[in-house]
Structures are given as C-alpha cells and as structure tokens.
Amino acid sequence: MAADRDDVPASTVQTGDSTKPSAPPARRWDVREMVIGLLVSMVFDIGLSIAIFSVAKDLGASDLAAYLYSSVGPLVGMAIEFVRHRRIDIVGVVILAIIALSLAVTLIGSHDPTVLLLKDSALTGGLGVVILASLTPLFPRPLMYYLGRKFGTDGTAAGAAWWASLWQYPSFRRSQRVITGAWGAGYLGEAIAKVAWVLTLPFDTAYLLNQVVPLVITVVLMAWTMWYAARTRRAGTRVSAPARLP
Known part of the structure; x- marks a missing residue:
C-alpha cells in the first residue's frame, strides 16, 4: 500500500485510463x-x-x-x-x-540595564524550551511542522492538506522532529551564551552581541533546515521512483 511506503506522496490527476503525476501544491x-x-x-x-x-x-x-x-x-x-x-x-x-x-x-x-539584557536570554531560552517541549506527547506535532506548513506550501487549503498528508510517512515525521530539535537546541545554546557574555562583558559589548548573534544563529539554522529538508525530499524521491515506473 502507498501509505506504508517511506516516501513523499505525489499528487495525481486522472486522464482517461492513465494516471499522470502532477506537482504537489x-x-x-x-x-x-x-x-x-x-x-x-x-x-x-x-x-x-x-x-x-x-x-x-x-x-x-x-x-x-x-x-x-x-x-x-x-x-x-x-x-x-x-x-x-x-x-x-x-x-x-x-x-x-x-x-x-x-x-x-x-x-x-x-533600572539595571543588565536586567534588560538578561531578559533577552530568558525569552530566547523560553522559546527553546517550548520548541523542544513540542517533541513530547503533550503536543500533537512538533512546532517546526507548523512553521514548515507556512513556508513550504502555497498557503491554500489544498496546500495545507498536502502538507498534512506527508505526516503518514516515517521519513517526513523524522525530519520534522530533527528540525524541531535543532531549532530548540540552537535557541537554548544562544540563551546560555547570552547569559555568559552579559555577566562577564561590558554592557556596550554585550548589547552588540545580543543584536548580532541571534541573527547569525537564525540564518545558520534556516540554511541548515533548507539543506536538510531538500536532502530528505531527494531521499524520498529515490525510494518512491521505482514504484512510479510503468
């Protein structure tokens, strides 16, 4: 059965007696x-x-x-x-x-400016904890699954349904959990680093790092996520290709 395959499903359209694959939305x-x-x-x-x-x-x-x-x-x-x-x-x-x-x-x-910088660390760390907590049974699906639906589909109901249909495949579920774990760990690491330099460096230097480092970490995580998602799609395509041959 198609649902038992560990690959990404392809949308199809019927034309007479033939079935032609169409691009997913x-x-x-x-x-x-x-x-x-x-x-x-x-x-x-x-x-x-x-x-x-x-x-x-x-x-x-x-x-x-x-x-x-x-x-x-x-x-x-x-x-x-x-x-x-x-x-x-x-x-x-x-x-x-x-x-x-x-x-x-x-x-x-x-009125301690250091408190304001430490507050940034608390927010970042809290976000990391929430992301990692979404990997537990308390959440129906990992948090990054929902962000992936926002950026990985065309925003229509059909696109959302297509994205939801991918959840039946183990490779897709695994990729969403890995991506979620990476983002959660990244934000927790950022929060710990913020606390370290806020408590040890001059305020001006700590403020500068608080502005620049989060963007660098986000860009790195985004680039890695796109690479990892593309690799997962290629692996799924290779697995499913033989089943689509006439």
Missing part, C-alpha cells in the same frame, strides 16, 4: 523575498538599533535609556514588513513582546 522558496527580508532585518533590526544606541550614548543617555531608544529600529523594520505584506508576522510579535517586557521591567522599578 508546494510553494517554492522565493530567494528574492528571503534576501529582502534578511536585508530589512540587518539594516533596521540590527543596524538602525545599534546606530540609535551609539548616538544616544554619545549624547549622554544612560545604558537603560539608550537600550529603550534602540527599540525604534525593530519597530521601523516591522512597519516596513507590514507595508510590504499587509500582515505582522511572528518576528514582529516577538519584537513587540521584548519591547513590552523591557518597559515592564523599567516600570516595576528595575
């Missing part, structure tokens, strides 16, 4: 959009934030004030993405959560 990686999104993050989320932080410090602002002023950079980047796509994605939500938590820490009386 998967969305191709849009390299142009990926590059634009990466540039927006580098210029605004990182570049503008660091520039505002440096200018504020040069003008005599405290570490705490400069940190809060630098939040304008990510907000501008989020606004640009909203204008381009008419939606606020998960990155924008995370940025808003970080800003809101920073303000909350300030309002409850903590």
Whole structure:
C-alpha cells in the first residue's frame, strides 16, 4: 500500500485510463523575498538599533535609556514588513513582546540595564524550551511542522492538506522532529551564551552581541533546515521512483 511506503506522496490527476503525476501544491522558496527580508532585518533590526544606541550614548543617555531608544529600529523594520505584506508576522510579535517586557521591567522599578539584557536570554531560552517541549506527547506535532506548513506550501487549503498528508510517512515525521530539535537546541545554546557574555562583558559589548548573534544563529539554522529538508525530499524521491515506473 502507498501509505506504508517511506516516501513523499505525489499528487495525481486522472486522464482517461492513465494516471499522470502532477506537482504537489508546494510553494517554492522565493530567494528574492528571503534576501529582502534578511536585508530589512540587518539594516533596521540590527543596524538602525545599534546606530540609535551609539548616538544616544554619545549624547549622554544612560545604558537603560539608550537600550529603550534602540527599540525604534525593530519597530521601523516591522512597519516596513507590514507595508510590504499587509500582515505582522511572528518576528514582529516577538519584537513587540521584548519591547513590552523591557518597559515592564523599567516600570516595576528595575533600572539595571543588565536586567534588560538578561531578559533577552530568558525569552530566547523560553522559546527553546517550548520548541523542544513540542517533541513530547503533550503536543500533537512538533512546532517546526507548523512553521514548515507556512513556508513550504502555497498557503491554500489544498496546500495545507498536502502538507498534512506527508505526516503518514516515517521519513517526513523524522525530519520534522530533527528540525524541531535543532531549532530548540540552537535557541537554548544562544540563551546560555547570552547569559555568559552579559555577566562577564561590558554592557556596550554585550548589547552588540545580543543584536548580532541571534541573527547569525537564525540564518545558520534556516540554511541548515533548507539543506536538510531538500536532502530528505531527494531521499524520498529515490525510494518512491521505482514504484512510479510503468
């Protein structure tokens, strides 16, 4: 039976007595959009934030004030993405959560800028824990499966159904768990590294690392995920090819 094969199913269309394979409703990686999104993050989320932080410090602002002023950079980047796509994605939500938590820490009386940087570590570590927890029976499917559905299909109901149909194959289930484990471990490692340099390095240096390193880790994880997913698809194609011969 097809459901027992460890490969990726192919969509088919009926033409008389013959069955011809058709391309699954998967969305191709849009390299142009990926590059634009990466540039927006580098210029605004990182570049503008660091520039505002440096200018504020040069003008005599405290570490705490400069940190809060630098939040304008990510907000501008989020606004640009909203204008381009008419939606606020998960990155924008995370940025808003970080800003809101920073303000909350300030309002409850903590004026130690180090606390704000450690807060970043707590958020990153918490995200890593949630991602890894999604590998347990408490969650129906790993968290990265749902992100894969967002970026790996054309966004239609047919595309979502196609993505869900892949879950019956062991190779697909295994790949989603491996990818989820990698992202969870990556974010936990990032959180531990943040705590280490926040507690041992000057504030300005720790702030700079907090802005740059997360983007580097995310880019590396994205590149590895695309490579690993492509390798899994090629392996599934090789397994299923003999069964599709006339």
